[in-house]
C-alpha cells in the first residue's frame with residue numbers, strides 16, 4: 001500500500017450535494033467526500049473490467065482502497081479546510097492565522113486564547129471549515145464555481161437532450177480541478193482513468209479525468225494534527241496495524257449524513273468534528289500512510305470511510321504552499 005496524489009478535472013458539471021431538501025438539490029458541496037471518491041474509483045475499475053463483483057464485495061467487507069476528501073485546486077494552488085484558528089477581517093478582507101501559536105498551546109496542554117480584534121479594530125470572524133488556498137503570499141478563502149439551472153439532461157452517449165428529463169440542479173462547473181490523497185493497494189497503479197462523481201452520471205453529469213501519481217513520503221507525525229476531513233469523535237482509531245489515540249479534538253461538532261458508502265446504500269447520521277479541526281495526539285503507532293486518507297471506522301457490518309484524515313501541521317502548511 002502506498003499513498004498517491006490524485007488530481008481530478010471535471011469534464012462535465014458535477015452535482016455533488018451537501019444537503020438535500022424536499023425541493024431538490026439545494027446546496028452544492030465545495031468538495032468531493034473521500035467515500036465518494038473511493039466509490040468512483042472502484043466503480044470505474046469495475047466498469048473497465050479490472051475488478052469483479054467479488055473484488056467489490058471484498059472492498060465492502062474489508063476496504064483496502066481509501067481516499068481523502070478531494071478539495072479544489074484554485075489557480076494552481078491546493079486548497080484545504082481552515083482550522084479553528086483562522087479568522088477573517090471583513091473590513092480589511094484579510095485572513096488572520098494563529099494556528100501555529102494555538103497548536104503550541106494545545107501541545108503543552110494549555111487553553112488557546114481567542115483572537116484579539118484585528119489591528120483595524122474590527123472583530124474577527126471564524127473561518128473554521130471554510131476552504132482556504134494561497135494566492136501569492138496570502139491565504140484566501142476559496143470555493144468552487146457553481147451555477148444553478150433548470151435544465152434538460154444531456155444523454156452522455158448521444159450528447160443530445162433526453163426527453164422528459166427536466167430538473168432543477170446546482171452544479172460544480174466543468175473544468176474545476178480537485179486534489180486528494182488515495183491509499184492504493186498493489187492492484188491500483190499510477191495513471192489516468194475516467195470516473196464519475198455525484199449524481200446523474202447516466203445523464204452526463206460528473207464525468208472527470210482522474211490522474212494518480214506517487215505522493216511524497218508523509219512528514220513526521222507530531223503531537224498536533226490537522227483534520228483534512230470530518231473527524232469521528234472516537235478516542236482510539238485502529239486499522240491494519242495503524243493506531244492512533246487522541247487526547248483531545250479542538251473544533252466544532254456537526255451532524256453529518258455519512259453518505260455514499262460503497263455498497264448497500266448505508267447512510268447513517270454521525271456527529272463529527274468539522275473538517276479543519278485540530279487533534280491532540282496521545283500516541284500514534286504503525287505505518288503513517290493510512291492516516292492521510294483517514295482510518296476507517298467499523299459501523300455494524302459496514303465501514304465508514306472518508307473520515308479521520310489527519311496530517312501534521314507541517315504537512316498541512318505544505319499543502320497550502322507555506
Ligand SMILES: [Zn+2]
Nearest residue numbers: 089092118120
Ligand atoms: Zn482588519
